[in-house]
Amino acid sequence: MKPKFLIVAFLMALACQPLWAKIELPNIFSDDMVLQRNEKVSLWGWANTGEEITVHTSWDNQEYHVKTNIEARWKLEIDTPEAGGPYTISLKGDENEIVLKNVLIGEVWLCSGQSNMEWSATTNAGIDHAEEEIKKADYPNIRLFTVARRTSNYPQDDLPGTWEVCTPETMKTFSAVAYFFARRLQGELNVPIGLIDNAWGGSPAEVWAPSSVFDKNEDLKASAENLEETPWSPVYPSQLYNGMVHAITPFKIAGTIWYQGESNRGRWDVYGKLFSEMVGSWREAWGYDFPFYYVQIAPYNYKEAEQGVRIRDVQRRVLETLPNSGMVVVSDIATIDNIHPTNKQDVGLRLANLALKETYQKYEGEVYGPLFKEVHPLGKKIEVVFDHAKGLMAKGKKVTHFEVAGADGVYHPAKAVIKQDKVILSSKMVKEPLNVRFGWSNIAEPNLFNGAGLPASAFISE
Numbered sequence: 478m479k480p481k482f483l484i485v486a487f488l489m490a491l492a493c494q495p496l497w498a499k500i501e502l503p504n505i506f507s508d509d510m511v512l513q514r515n516e517k518v519s520l521w522g523w524a525n526t527g528e529e530i531t532v533h534t535s536w537d538n539q540e541y542h543v544k545t546n547i548e549a550r551w552k553l554e555i556d557t558p559e560a561g562g563p564y565t566i567s568l569k570g571d572e573n574e575i576v577l578k579n580v581l582i583g584e585v586w587l588c589s590g591q592s593n594m595e596w597s598a599t600t601n602a603g604i605d606h607a608e609e610e611i612k613k614a615d616y617p618n619i620r621l622f623t624v625a626r627r628t629s630n631y632p633q634d635d636l637p638g639t640w641e642v643c644t645p646e647t648m649k650t651f652s653a654v655a656y657f658f659a660r661r662l663q664g665e666l667n668v669p670i671g672l673i674d675n676a677w678g679g680s681p682a683e684v685w686a687p688s689s690v691f692d693k694n695e696d697l698k699a700s701a702e703n704l705e706e707t708p709w710s711p712v713y714p715s716q717l718y719n720g721m722v723h724a725i726t727p728f729k730i731a732g733t734i735w736y737q738g739e740s741n742r743g744r745w746d747v748y749g750k751l752f753s754e755m756v757g758s759w760r761e762a763w764g765y766d767f768p769f770y771y772v773q774i775a776p777y778n779y780k781e782a783e784q785g786v787r788i789r790d791v792q793r794r795v796l797e798t799l800p801n802s803g804m805v806v807v808s809d810i811a812t813i814d815n816i817h818p819t820n821k822q823d824v825g826l827r828l829a830n831l832a833l834k835e836t837y838q839k840y841e842g843e844v845y846g847p848l849f850k851e852v853h854p855l856g857k858k859i860e861v862v863f864d865h866a867k868g869l870m871a872k873g874k875k876v877t878h879f880e881v882a883g884a885d886g887v888y889h890p891a892k893a894v895i896k897q898d899k900v901i902l903s904s905k906m907v908k909e910p911l912n913v914r915f916g917w918s919n920i921a922e923p924n925l926f927n928g929a930g931l932p933a934s935a936f937i938s939e
Contacts, residue, residue, distance in 0.1 A: 499573040500524045505728050506577060509640040511620045511671025513729040514560045514582045521552040521727060524570050535565045536582065552727070557582050560668035579642075581620065583669030584662065585730045586832075588655035589685065589722075590737035591710070592678030593772070593824075596817055598649045604821045607649075614648035618668075619659050621651050624675035627720035628711045632687070636724045640671075652676060654772075657825025658734060662832060665839055673730070675721045679709035681740040682748065684717040686755040687762065691715070694754060700747050710740070723762070732768035732836060733759070734828050738792060739774050739816060742784035749791045753799055770803040770831045773934060775811035775818055776920050785919035786935050793848065793934045803831040806846045809932040813920040827931075843867070846931035852913050852938045859910040861900040861938075868928020869898040876900065878923040881910035888914060900925075913938045 502522040512518050524530055524545045532541040536558050545551040562581035567574060588594060598607045625637040641647045648656055652674045659670040677684075683701040691698040691714055704712040711717065741748045760766050773792045779785045796804045805827035810820040818824075833840035847863035859881055863869065871877070876893035881904050889906035891913075902913060916923040916935035925933040 498525055500528075500530060500568055500570040500575055502568070502575060503635045503724060504638050505622070505636070505673075505725050507640045508578045508580075509620055509642050510577065510622070511581045511583050511585050511640070511669050512557050513585045513731060514557055514668065516557050516729050517554045518557050518729045519552055519554055519727045520566070520568075521550070522568075523549050524551060525549065525572070528570050531569045533567045533569075536561070560584075560666075562669060581618065581669035581671070583618070583671060584666065585671040585673065585728075586655070586658070586662075587725075587730050587733040588652050588658070588672055588674045588676065588735075589733060590676045590735045590772075591680045591740055592676070593739075593775075593817060593821075594652055594654055594734075594736035595674070595676035595678050596653055596821060597651055598653050600817075602815075602817070602819055604653045605819050606822075610653075610822075611645045611649045614643060614645045614656070616643040616660065616663065618670065619643035619656075619663055620669065620671045621647055621656075622671070622673045623651060624673065624721050624725075626677060628713075628716040629720035630713075630716065632719045632723035634724055636675075636721055653821035654736060654825045654828070655734065657822045658829045658832075659825075661826055661829035665829075665833055666837060673725065673728075675717075676736075677710055677717055677721070679707060679740055680717060680737070681710070681712060681744075682737060682751050682755055683714045683741075684711055685722065685737075686715060686751065687718045687723070687758050688715045690751075690754045690758050694750070697747060697751050697754065700744055700751075722759070726759075726762040730763065730767060732770065732832065734832075735769065735771040736824070737771075737774075738788045739777070739785075742774075742779065742788045743781065745784060745787035745791055748788060749795050752792075752795055756799060756802070766801050768801050768803070768832065768836050769799070770805070770828050772824055772828065773804050773806050773808075775807045775816075776813050776922055777811070777816045778813050779919045781919075783917070783919065786917055786921065789916075789935045790937055793936060796848070803835055803844070804934075805831060805844075806932050806934045808916065808922055808935070809926075811922060813922070843927060843929035843931065846929075847925060847927050847933035849915070849934065849936035849938065854909065854911055855901075856909065858901055858903045859913060861902065861913055861915075863899070863933065865931075866898040866927055869895050869900070870926055870928070871895065872924045872926055876925055878916045878921050878925075880904075880914050880917060881907050882912045882914075883907045883909050884911060886912075888912075888917070
């Protein structure tokens with residue numbers, strides 16, 4: 478056989494070799510990771526076609542066997558125990574062995590959204606008491622996984638990142654909201670907490686929704702296709718879902734916390750549907766209806782009138798229709814001249830209290846501020862009824878930021894009186910009030926709270 482034919486034959490033989498000659502794992506599996514407790518969790522990866530892999534878990538001293546399919550992929554379900562660790566997981570094949578060390582079993586939360594979720598103790602202006610918080614961030618039972626920024630036009634099987642133990646060094650560049658959320662959970666539940674942070678500053682919700690959302694909703698597709706490019710985030714639909722979410726959808730999580738909405742204020746009219754569809758699509762991808770807790774965006778001095786408060790009202794309305802969800806209001810800890818309020822600790826604590834009460838049944842206090850329920854016209858006056866209104870009060874001499882409108886739809890400032898945890902409104906400019914709005918401006922920081930010290934959400938009764 479001539480040399481050139483030998484070379485061709487050799488190259489053809491190489492081309493026919495499997496892509497995965499050794500066991501390989503996606504990056505979500507590494508030393509120091511956290512697996513969801515008391516669950517059937519999936520392990521998966523790649524190896525030679527038809528290769529048998531033996532998996533050993535130290536918490537029960539069990540062996541599992543699985544073979545790769547024709548696509549050189551394998552997947553295995555294993556049972557996890559109650560919280561604990563550290564453990565090891567070993568995976569052995571024909572050519573190599575991988576041992577995952579210092580693995581904990583506990584609660585895993587995905588932390589997503591845009592810059593206010595991404596914001597760390599050392600980002601730009603940082604956070605309140607940053608130096609002190611960094612110094613004491615030594616929590617070996619909290620583990621952090623930061624998804625590096627990646628975009629893709631197609632769903633990816635892996636994403637870049639690695640698990641790290643929470644130390645002052647790792648905490649200072651991690652999501653501050655997520656860290657404070659985890660610290661509170663870990664302290665109350667006394668179990669390991671794993672956080673997966675895949676937030677991207679400035680990102681609109683459209684990039685976090687899979688293509689299926691736009692395939693079945695022409696209105697959302699048309700809106701998404703009209704997004705203008707920005708210097709801080711991709712805007713093409715589904716790019717961040719494909720690059721930073723899809724690969725971890727087989728990884729069992731307890732739930733998601735989300736802080737986003739600022740970049741969608743110009744499309745507030747479709748945001749409610751888009752957000753609900755996005756949450757539904759994530760739950761469908763994971764295969765179960767995990768809790769989804771989100772932050773209502775903070776008041777800020779946007780140039781465009783009402784866009785900020787419109788988004789806040791949409792977020793409030795979604796809460797009424799989105800099952801297994803919760804929302805925290807942060808109008809009292811906002812900085813209207815800074816879109817990134819530095820008080821991230823209270824945001825994380827409020828999210829954690831939601832989870833402790835509604836997911837873990839470990840908190841008996843109130844976790845919501847007053848939420849608009851209904852209005853009752855009373856001739857010259859109108860009554861506003863709230864949920865979560867026990868101990869309704871004003872932090873100040875009088876209640877602020879209420880307006881009423883009559884049949885002409887024109888709103889005027891109203892006098893407000895709290896009576897039996899309801900608010901009675903009247904205005905000399907409106908003879909028979911029919912509708913109410915509250916906190917209705919981008920920069921409104923109202924002073925209406927309940928007895929738990931939580932602020933009322935902006936709303937419009939129309």
